[in-house]
Amino acid sequence: xxxxxxxxxxxxxxxxxxxxxLLLPMLPGPIxxxxxLFVFLLLxxxxxxxxxxxxxxLLRYLPLLxxxxxxxVMVYAEAIIADFWAIVGALVLSLLLSxxxxxxxxxxxIERQARRREAP
Amino acid sequence: xxxxxxxxxxxxxxxxLFGVGITLGTYQxxxxxxxxxxxxxxxxxxxxxxxxxxxxxxxxxxxxxxYREYQQSAQLLIILLGPSTVALAVPLFVNLRRIRQLxxxxxxxxxxAGVVATLLGVVLAWALGAEPMILMxxxxxxxxxxxxxxxxxxxGGVAALAAVFVLITGVLGAMCGPELLRxxxxxxxxxxxxxxxxxAHAVGTAQALQESEESGAFAALAMSLMGVATAVFLPLVVxxxx
Numbered sequence: 001x002x003x004x005x006x007x008x009x010x011x012x013x014x015x016x017x018x019x020x021x022l023l024l025p026m027l028p029g030p031i032x033x034x035x036x037l038f039v040f041l042l043l044x045x046x047x048x049x050x051x052x053x054x055x056x057x058l059l060r061y062l063p064l065l066x067x068x069x070x071x072x073v074m075v076y077a078e079a080i081i082a083d084f085w086a087i088v089g090a091l092v093l094s095l096l097l098s099x100x101x102x103x104x105x106x107x108x109x110i111e112r113q114a115r116r117r118e119a120p
Numbered sequence: 121x122x123x124x125x126x127x128x129x130x131x132x133x134x135x136x137l138f139g140v141g142i143t144l145g146t147y148q149x150x151x152x153x154x155x156x157x158x159x160x161x162x163x164x165x166x167x168x169x170x171x172x173x174x175x176x177x178x179x180x181x182x183x184x185x186x187y188r189e190y191q192q193s194a195q196l197l198i199i200l201l202g203p204s205t206v207a208l209a210v211p212l213f214v215n216l217r218r219i220r221q222l223x224x225x226x227x228x229x230x231x232x233a234g235v236v237a238t239l240l241g242v243v244l245a246w247a248l249g250a251e252p253m254i255l256m257x258x259x260x261x262x263x264x265x266x267x268x269x270x271x272x273x274x275x276g277g278v279a280a281l282a283a284v285f286v287l288i289t290g291v292l293g294a295m296c297g298p299e300l301l302r303x304x305x306x307x308x309x310x311x312x313x314x315x316x317x318x319x320a321h322a323v324g325t326a327q328a329l330q331e332s333e334e335s336g337a338f339a340a341l342a343m344s345l346m347g348v349a350t351a352v353f354l355p356l357v358v359x360x361x362x
Contacts, residue, residue: 006203009203009206009207010203012206013202013203013205013206016206028267028270028271028273028274028351029202030201030202030203030205030206030270031205031267031270031348031351031352033202033205033206034205034206034207034208034209034348035209035348035352037206037209037210038209038212038213038348041209041210041213042213047210047213047214051210052210054207055207055209055210055211056210058200058203058204058207059204059207059208059210059211061204062204062264062322063147063168063169063322064143064144064147064172064197065197065198065200065201065204066169066201066265066283067143067146067147067169067172067173067176067197068139068143068176068190068191068194068197068198069198069201069265069269069279069280069283070169070170070173070265070280070283070284070287071173071176071177071180071187071190071194071280072187072191072279072280072281072283073173073177073280073281073283073284074177074180074181074187075187075280076278076280076281076284079253079254079278079281080281080284083249083250083251083254085248086245086248086249086250086254087245087250087254087258087285089244089245089248090241090244090245090248090250090258091241091258091261091285091288091289091292092292093240093244094237094240094241094244094261095289095292095293095319095320096296096300097240098233098236098237098240098262098318098319099293099297099300099301099315099316099319099320100300100301100304100306100315101233101236101237102229102233102236102237102314102315102318102319103301103304103306103311103312103314103315104304104305104306104311105228105229105232105233106225106226106229106233106306106308106310106311106314106315107305107306107307107308107311109224109225109228109229110222110225110308110310110311112225113222113224113225
């Protein structure tokens with residue numbers, strides 16, 4: 001089961017990589033693979049058992065897989081220190097502002113939709 | 121008997137699986153520390169990725185290994201990131217069916233708030249005097265790391281730095297998101313989840329799941345859609361502008 005699901009995932013990534021070289025150099029191969037798989041699932045209308053098993057297995061360990069990439073920060077310690085306040089300031093401010101804005105916008109839109117449905 | 125300790129030590133730290141070994145070890149340590157802590161203020165600081173990253177860096181420095189060598193010996197884990205990115209299509213599909221009713225508010229919020237979140241980071245960093253490399257790395261900070269890293273690399277940023285920006289953003293969002301949103305009067309679970317997933321990706325989604333199941337579902341949806349939209353449109357926009 002797990003192997004069959006994994007095979008699908010790897011196949012879609014390989015397709016994605018081929019398309020990336022052939023037609024879409026601005027989109028990363030794995031992302032094209034994800035879009036292809038999504039379209040495939042839409043056409044099929046359901047997620048098969050092997051894919052569910054493989055996807056949930058991999059995604060459960062996604063944080064672990066991100067650790068080696070995150071360790072790469074040690075190479076850029078100097079660049080971060082050089083722009084330290086710009087980086088921290090921009091990250092904190094933009095996060096807080098967009099967090100509040102997103103929540104507020106979504107709530108306003110949901111309320112508007114509810115009002116429209118009540119008064120047809 | 122004369123044992124050659126230094127030779128054994130060298131063989132150990134230069135073994136092609138050393139990177140995999142220390143990553144697996146520190147990650148499980150970090151996970152255990154995270155689960156055992158009940159002090160809420162400390163918990164976000166013990167974010168497993170953050171903690172195991174720091175531990176791995178510590179081990180590498182102590183052993184005198186550089187990042188390139190670690191990268192080679194952790195290849196087994198790095199190579200799995202691609203199929204994991206493809207696998208994100210599965211929760212996206214599952215959630216898309218669950219959330220049909222709020223389709224328009226969701227799509228509109230994604231479009232407007234997604235653009236605002238991305239622009240705000242870049243503009244603020246620019247206003248505070250960061251260099252172009254940092255700006256391009258800052259742009260995809262609101263999406264889940266595999267996408268952010270790929271996109272950052274594509275548009276002239278640095279993948280590893282993008283991972284760190286994403287991490288800081290996620291941890292901060294999960295840390296103060298729910299409290300902040302409640303203070304400004306956002307109560308709808310879908311709105312709460314949307315805000316957490318769209319701005320704070322995976323870490324925010326995990327936090328939203330703790331708030332309620334509906335929040336969690338919307339956070340997962342927002343995270344996936346924001347990820348795909350960023351992956352598709354950000355490189356296009358940058359290619360057109362620069």
